[in-house]
Every structure is written in structure tokens, then in C-alpha cells.
Amino acid sequence: MGGVIGLMAAVQQVGWLVAGLFFWFIACVMILSHVHDRRTKTTYTGQIAALRVRGDAAKGKAVYYPIVSYTNDVGVVVEAETRHGSSGLSGKLPGRVVRVMPDVHEPRVATIRDGSGIVLTLVLWGMGALPIAIGVLQYPVTPYTIFIFVIFGAWVAWRIARMIRPRHEWQSREEFRKRKAAELLAKRAQCPRINRDEALAQLKTMDDLALRFLPLSVLVAFVFMGVAGWVAYDTGTILHNRAYAEGRVVALDRPSGSDAYYPVIEYRTHDDEWVRFTDKAGSNAPSVSVGQGVDVIYDARNPDRAMIEAGVSAVWIVVLASGLVGLAVLVAAIRTVLGVAGHRRRGYVSI
Known part of the structure; x- marks a missing residue:
């Protein structure tokens, strides 16, 4: 009976540790991505031209994606879809001046630099620290814990190996980025576009819902x-x-x-x-x-x-x-x- 209880406690402990490490992994990926973008992409001053909406705003289930316009190095005004959206309209109303970081291979796809990624990274670090602390402090590390952790790590490595394709099927980084940008443009085209007046009307609806x-x-x-x-x-x-x-x-x-x-x-x-x-x-x-x-x-x-x-x-x-x-x-x-x-x-x- 003691062995079964020890095994159950080890499974729960590994679950806490894996949950925390997952949040830390996402935070590390975001940090590396931010550093890479700062080194490889150019930042322009632009403004939010319109918004894409996915979901039902009346029920408070809408996600808003800004459409930004900026002037590139040769003086051409470019309108670009953004990668990230959120359910709030704060700071995303059309007409707002923003810092735009377009994709190197597809100028019609861009990222808004507003510092939200740094805040989210810190939140993820905190969210990861809590389950790790619970896993470390609530249960002692036992041979069961080490065994289950090793088995889980081997399974993750096997899954990653299965995802890696043979060398001759690999795409270059440029081809991969172009394909992902084309997919994003196709997805955004399916979302309706709204201007500032329509965004303000939806903001009023959201305010009423929030007060309720x-x-x-x-x-x-x-x-x-x-x-x-x-x-x-x-x-x-x-x-x-x-x-x-x-x-x-x-x-x-x-x-x-x-x-x-x-x-x-x-x-x-x-x-x-x-x-x-x-x-x-x-x-x-x-x-x-x-x-x-x-x-x-x-x-x-x-x-x-x-x-x-x-x-x-x-x-x-x-x-x-x-x-x-x-x-x-x-x-x-x-x-x-x-x-x-x-x-x-x-x-x-x-x-």
C-alpha cells in the first residue's frame, strides 16, 4: 500500500513540476523571439488603421486584431495585419500611434511593439514558479519521482523526434516564414474589418457588459x-x-x-x-x-x-x-x- 501511495504522490509531484516548466518554456521562447526580432527587424512609427474582429462582440467573446499602416524606407505607405490580438479594445482603437515592426519577408504582416510581451513573460514566470514551488515543497523527491520524470522526458523527446522530418523535406527559414505569413493573411481576411466608429460602438457594449x-x-x-x-x-x-x-x-x-x-x-x-x-x-x-x-x-x-x-x-x-x-x-x-x-x-x- 505504501508503494502505491508513494507512486501516486510522485505522479502528482511530477504533474506540478511539468506544469511549471511548461510556463517557463513558453516564457523563454517569448524572450528569445523578442531578442531575435530586435536584432533582425526594423521598427517604424505608424498608426492603427482599423480592426479585425473574430467572435461575437455582443456576448463579450470577440478578439480584436489591429490593422496598422506605416511608411517604409522608400516612402511607400504599407497596411499590415498584426499577429496578436486580445479581447480588450484598450490601446487598440483606430487612429492610435504605435511602433510597428513588420515581418522581414512579408511587409503586410507586422507586430506592434508596446511592451505587453514583457509583461506577459513576467506573468508566465510567476505562473510557472507557483506549481514548481508546490511540487518541490509539498512532496519529498523520491525514486518514484525521478523514474516518472525520466519516463516523461523520454516520451517528450520521442514525440519531438517524430515531429522532425527528414533533411530533404525541410523548408528553409525564409520559405517557412513566407508560408506562415500567407496563412495569417488568409485567416485575417476571413475576419470582418471595422473602423473607429464601429469600434467605439463595440467599446460601449463591452463597458456595459463589464459593469454588469x-x-x-x-x-x-x-x-x-x-x-x-x-x-x-x-x-x-x-x-x-x-x-x-x-x-x-x-x-x-x-x-x-x-x-x-x-x-x-x-x-x-x-x-x-x-x-x-x-x-x-x-x-x-x-x-x-x-x-x-x-x-x-x-x-x-x-x-x-x-x-x-x-x-x-x-x-x-x-x-x-x-x-x-x-x-x-x-x-x-x-x-x-x-x-x-x-x-x-x-x-x-x-x-
């Missing part, structure tokens, strides 16, 4: 921040009056309707009193097995309030993650209020 969901956003923010505050207070109280003891796992509690296992610990206090408690940190794959010895931290004033010492780091990760999510949602809600108020104050004219 604002109370729910604020509620979600305070729920997450409240959970973070309560867990931090509860854990901090235990740590403030902490005492240490050696305990033993006597059972694994699995509440009805839950997939998580919660260790039931029994330990002896310094006053020679036996106490049994259920740890608050549960997991789908148990991190401990019945009969295993564990170090316990308990409240000396109230021995019934206790936790496994190894789980303290996981608790603070939960506090940090919940607090950051709540703070992010709250900041987004505040920005929504300020943005809509600014749009309405200016009458949707000088945006």
Missing part, C-alpha cells in the same frame, strides 16, 4: 482574499504559540464526495497528553502513508489545533496564491471602473 459583471468580480476578489487572510491568521496563531512533537499517521480520511485524502495524526504533547487531529492539508495522492512518523507543530495553548510541520510551506503557498488571485481580480475590477468612468466622462470621443 463588476459586483461578481468584486465578490470573487474578496472571497479569495478572505480565504488567504483566514488561513494566514489560523496558521500564524499556531506558529505564534507553537510547540513541537513527534506524531504518527494512524489513518487517511477521505470525506464523502471528495477525492482528497487528509492524514489523521496522533501525537503526545509535552504534558504527556495524547491528541488526535486531522490535518487540514489534503491531496488527491496522499503525501504520507499510514504508520509513517511525522513532525507535528501544535498550539501549546490548544493542542487540538495542530498541523504537520512539512505542510507549513504548502499552507503559505496556498495563502500566497489565493491572495494574489484575489488581488489581481480586485485590481482588474478597479481598472474596469476607472476605465469605464473615463470613457463616459469623455463621451467616447477623445479616446
Whole structure:
């Protein structure tokens, strides 16, 4: 039974590590791509001429892709489709002056340099650090973990090898970029084009929709921040009056309707009193097995309030993650209020 539990814990740990490494991989690719573009492409000053829309704006499910115009080195005005879009219209209304970086092989495809890639890279680094921290701190590294990680790495290498075609079938980098640019132009041509007046009308619709969901956003923010505050207070109280003891796992509690296992610990206090408690940190794959010895931290004033010492780091990760999510949602809600108020104050004219 202990081997099965150890294997399940290792699978869950590898899952956390792989998730974090995936985010870090995407961030590294974005950094390398940014460095390559800065070295190989020329930046021009241009403006947003129009927008392409994919999806239903009335339902808040539209994605907007700017169409930019710029003057190249020989004085010719070029209109180019952009690679990236988003669901917001902030900073993308036609008429806005932007820095344009056209493709080397296809001037009708360009990228807007606005610093959003750097922000997204930092977000991805943070998103990757959290699951990696959970994987490293919540479970000890065991031979099971190493074995599963090696097997998964071998599978990824095999898949990559299958994707690589024979040498004679390879395309040159120029051919590849031209083909991808042609595909992007074909996709953008399928999306309707809107001008500034149409974009402003859709912005009004989006503002009304955002205000409708604002109370729910604020509620979600305070729920997450409240959970973070309560867990931090509860854990901090235990740590403030902490005492240490050696305990033993006597059972694994699995509440009805839950997939998580919660260790039931029994330990002896310094006053020679036996106490049994259920740890608050549960997991789908148990991190401990019945009969295993564990170090316990308990409240000396109230021995019934206790936790496994190894789980303290996981608790603070939960506090940090919940607090950051709540703070992010709250900041987004505040920005929504300020943005809509600014749009309405200016009458949707000088945006």
C-alpha cells in the first residue's frame, strides 16, 4: 500500500513540476523571439488603421486584431495585419500611434511593439514558479519521482523526434516564414474589418457588459482574499504559540464526495497528553502513508489545533496564491471602473 501511495504522490509531484516548466518554456521562447526580432527587424512609427474582429462582440467573446499602416524606407505607405490580438479594445482603437515592426519577408504582416510581451513573460514566470514551488515543497523527491520524470522526458523527446522530418523535406527559414505569413493573411481576411466608429460602438457594449459583471468580480476578489487572510491568521496563531512533537499517521480520511485524502495524526504533547487531529492539508495522492512518523507543530495553548510541520510551506503557498488571485481580480475590477468612468466622462470621443 505504501508503494502505491508513494507512486501516486510522485505522479502528482511530477504533474506540478511539468506544469511549471511548461510556463517557463513558453516564457523563454517569448524572450528569445523578442531578442531575435530586435536584432533582425526594423521598427517604424505608424498608426492603427482599423480592426479585425473574430467572435461575437455582443456576448463579450470577440478578439480584436489591429490593422496598422506605416511608411517604409522608400516612402511607400504599407497596411499590415498584426499577429496578436486580445479581447480588450484598450490601446487598440483606430487612429492610435504605435511602433510597428513588420515581418522581414512579408511587409503586410507586422507586430506592434508596446511592451505587453514583457509583461506577459513576467506573468508566465510567476505562473510557472507557483506549481514548481508546490511540487518541490509539498512532496519529498523520491525514486518514484525521478523514474516518472525520466519516463516523461523520454516520451517528450520521442514525440519531438517524430515531429522532425527528414533533411530533404525541410523548408528553409525564409520559405517557412513566407508560408506562415500567407496563412495569417488568409485567416485575417476571413475576419470582418471595422473602423473607429464601429469600434467605439463595440467599446460601449463591452463597458456595459463589464459593469454588469463588476459586483461578481468584486465578490470573487474578496472571497479569495478572505480565504488567504483566514488561513494566514489560523496558521500564524499556531506558529505564534507553537510547540513541537513527534506524531504518527494512524489513518487517511477521505470525506464523502471528495477525492482528497487528509492524514489523521496522533501525537503526545509535552504534558504527556495524547491528541488526535486531522490535518487540514489534503491531496488527491496522499503525501504520507499510514504508520509513517511525522513532525507535528501544535498550539501549546490548544493542542487540538495542530498541523504537520512539512505542510507549513504548502499552507503559505496556498495563502500566497489565493491572495494574489484575489488581488489581481480586485485590481482588474478597479481598472474596469476607472476605465469605464473615463470613457463616459469623455463621451467616447477623445479616446
